[in-house]
Amino acid sequence: MATISASINIGSDISSYPIAISKTMTMKKAGTIIGLDETLGLKTKKFNSTTAAEIATAADLTNDGAHKLYVRNASTNKANFFYVAYHATDAGAATAETIGKLYGGDWMLMPYNGSTDINVASSTTDIQYLEYMVFADGVVAAAG
């Protein structure tokens, strides 16, 4: 059993009252107090086309697990982004499967059940880098 901690802090002056969200979680296996102990590794991928790419493959992971997916657009240009989508082999453009858009410097961390593939597509042919990591609640024997 490993201990993986993830903390988030959100501060904002949008309103006249202070917004200060601060939360830490320990990533655990589904319904237990046992920590996640597997990962598919921290990866960095360079994109210079709008061709979609799969960054999390459901077939590699235990179905209905308490996996977590971290993704960051490691580029800085706020005009460019990555579509992040589920299922779709083409994650680009206005598909209903789009979760959202990660602009330069943006990041996301979401619980992921390992039941759908996660795809990304760059909005541009400019070079962009994507950093991503799956924290797994079970990796199938044939994957790794």
Place this chain on the structure above:
Amino acid sequence: MATTTATVSITSNDLTPGSALSVSASSTLMKAGLTTGLNQMESGVMNIPTSIEFRLGPLATQAGPVADNTHNIGSYLYICNKSTDNTYWVDWGIHETMMGRLYAGDWMFIPWNASDDDAEIEIEANTGTNSIEWAFFNSTVALPTAAA
């Protein structure tokens, strides 16, 4: 211009023995494609009973003066399951596709394509009534139109 900053830190000393993990990132949340900060937010704390799928956040018809499917707004969603029983969780999904389980104590933060009704966030509690906390940062969501 408002400034909203979201930072994350992920650490583990024993996930990869011999190589401690330390990942961190910080982002200032901007309007889509701009360097102008988001200037709207809504948030809440809700108790979610089991066996009912709830929609969290606005529909596309609230995503601007004219609803569209351009997926062209910058918006970010934070959800935390404040429950404390480890067997409790909230399924979260986009429309009818379940994406994951937010167990007691877990949080999530995603960019969210809120401009399409097919991309609505659905949540459903399991095991018992779960308490969730959420915040939605955006720039274009309008209030629902009042009944005549």
